[in-house]
Amino acid sequence: MSTLTSIVRRETGASEDDIAWLHRLVADWQLLADMSFSDVVMWVRTPGGEFVAAAHVRPSSSGTLFYRDIVGQSIRDDWRAAVSDAFDRRSIVDSVDYGGSPMRETRIRAVPVRRRAKPGSPDLLDAPLAIITRHSNMGHARIPSRQELAFRELANEVFEMIQGGDFPDETAPIGPRRGAPRAADGLIRLDEAGTVTFATPNALSALNRMGFADELEGRSLAQVTTDLLDEESEIDDAMPLVVMGRAPWRTDIEARGVTLTLRTIVLRRDGERVGAIVLCRDVTEMRVREQTLITKDATIREIHHRVKNNLQTVAALLRIQARRTHSQEAKEALVNAERRVASIAVVHDTLSTGLSQSVDFDEVFDRTIPLTSEVASVNNVRVRTERIGSFGVLPSGYATPLALALTELVTNAVEHGLPGIEDGRVTIEAMRSNDELVVQVVDNGKGLPAGTAGSGLGTQIVKTLITGELSGAIDWADGDEGGTVVTVTIPLQYLDRDDNDD
Numbered sequence: 001m002s003t004l005t006s007i008v009r010r011e012t013g014a015s016e017d018d019i020a021w022l023h024r025l026v027a028d029w030q031l032l033a034d035m036s037f038s039d040v041v042m043w044v045r046t047p048g049g050e051f052v053a054a055a056h057v058r059p060s061s062s063g064t065l066f067y068r069d070i071v072g073q074s075i076r077d078d079w080r081a082a083v084s085d086a087f088d089r090r091s092i093v094d095s096v097d098y099g100g101s102p103m104r105e106t107r108i109r110a111v112p113v114r115r116r117a118k119p120g121s122p123d124l125l126d127a128p129l130a131i132i133t134r135h136s137n138m139g140h141a142r143i144p145s146r147q148e149l150a151f152r153e154l155a156n157e158v159f160e161m162i163q164g165g166d167f168p169d170e171t172a173p174i175g176p177r178r179g180a181p182r183a184a185d186g187l188i189r190l191d192e193a194g195t196v197t198f199a200t201p202n203a204l205s206a207l208n209r210m211g212f213a214d215e216l217e218g219r220s221l222a223q224v225t226t227d228l229l230d231e232e233s234e235i236d237d238a239m240p241l242v243v244m245g246r247a248p249w250r251t252d253i254e255a256r257g258v259t260l261t262l263r264t265i266v267l268r269r270d271g272e273r274v275g276a277i278v279l280c281r282d283v284t285e286m287r288v289r290e291q292t293l294i295t296k297d298a299t300i301r302e303i304h305h306r307v308k309n310n311l312q313t314v315a316a317l318l319r320i321q322a323r324r325t326h327s328q329e330a331k332e333a334l335v336n337a338e339r340r341v342a343s344i345a346v347v348h349d350t351l352s353t354g355l356s357q358s359v360d361f362d363e364v365f366d367r368t369i370p371l372t373s374e375v376a377s378v379n380n381v382r383v384r385t386e387r388i389g390s391f392g393v394l395p396s397g398y399a400t401p402l403a404l405a406l407t408e409l410v411t412n413a414v415e416h417g418l419p420g421i422e423d424g425r426v427t428i429e430a431m432r433s434n435d436e437l438v439v440q441v442v443d444n445g446k447g448l449p450a451g452t453a454g455s456g457l458g459t460q461i462v463k464t465l466i467t468g469e470l471s472g473a474i475d476w477a478d479g480d481e482g483g484t485v486v487t488v489t490i491p492l493q494y495l496d497r498d499d500n501d502d
């Protein structure tokens with residue numbers, strides 16, 4: 001399905017500021033659909049005067065009139081006159097679509113989407129950015145409840161704010177502070193002074209769970225919430241402005257073990273504040289789950305930290321033993337074992353400092369490469385190592401075996417390919433795409449003996465890690481200008497799943 005951005009760009013050539021404004025509106029318009037009990041459609045006008053649907057939202061408070069997606073379609077003839085009139089007059093236009101029968105009567109409200117020329121300016125851009133239509137099914141007439149009447153009145157006020165360039169609010173934050181709660185979670189209407197003039201049963205029930213037992217209407221919401229808070233409660237700096245209806249922010253209040261999220265939408269008329277909508281939701285269970293996840297993350301990081309410490313202790317013991325042994329063969333075996341343990345410790349050290357189970361492998365690799373310096377010193381080899389390209393972020397399941405395998409490859413190059421070479425070089429080049437990670441380890445040494453890879457312990461470790469642990473492939477070849485080129489290819493088709501699990 002076409003996105004809002006692609007449709008607007010293709011059909012209108014609107015500016016990035018205009019597209020951003022439409023996105024801010026769409027981010028909040030589920031509230032419009034729910035409060036008006038109607039489908040809401042956004043239409044953009046093409047240079048030829050045609051209107052194309054760019055976005056559509058269905059109400060969660062009632063049934064939809066559109067069971068098939070209409071995004072990307074041209075406007076129906078029955079709606080064209082109202083939408084064109086609203087665009088030309090820059091004002092709200094109401095009409096009725098009987099659909100061939102009074103029982104299928106649909107009331108349509110066409111609202112021009114206006115934006116101010118500059119933030120805080122009273123002047124509006126000349127042409128509407130789009131037209132939004134509200135489609136309300138009136139075929140089944142009934143007596144509306146007080147809540148339905150209040151919701152429809154609020155929806156109409158917001159539609160008028162859209163026409164006046166006051167909604168979405170330019171001062172409202174974007175990101176996690178927008179969107180939820182929804183109208184069905186709990187809604188409170190405040191007048192200009194911050195006094196409650198209407199509250200839904202869900203909003204009242206949420207406050208009752210926090211200890212409020214009186215009638216809410218006619219009370220100051222700021223006073224009510226202040227009375228509910230404990231003396232030791234932490235108060236968000238935004239809370240006073242939110243509960244007084246003065247700022248379009250979101251805040252949490254806690255009392256009696258209950259956490260309530262409040263979000264304010266400031267109501268304006270001709271740019272002046274006339275009241276506010278306060279949406280509220282009991283998020284106690286959600287906060288408990290979040291705290292549980294935070295605790296688990298901290299526990300996992302502590303485990304990685306302790307594993308790293310234990311591995312470093314093992315590496316230190318191997319280093320001490322290597323220095324005390326008199327057998328050169330045993331000394332080399334102990335040095336290699338120490339290096340392998342230390343390279344694994346680097347991965348756990350990186351994981352212990354992050355908030356996820358993925359690591360920046362460039363950082364890990366740059367920390368493991370110096371471990372080969374001791375191998376070089378044992379073999380009296382001078383070597384320079386260089387990394388080209390980026391490995392990117394990898395899950396821990398990839399990072400540990402890859403770090404160990406690459407360390408082995410570099411060590412093999414230093415230990416077997418570079419002795420006797422005056423200016424030894426090892427280049428590690430990483431080439432990553434969406435499908436695979438290709439790493440080449442190139443040295444300027446003596447090349448492969450007899451043209452084939454060896455069968456030592458290091459080579460066996462590398463083969464096991466690359467082909468077994470990472471389901472990859474590895475190839476040894478002589479370089480065009482001497483030396484050895486080792487190519488490691490690792491498929492990445494499972495990375496998205498691993499990242500989502502983190």
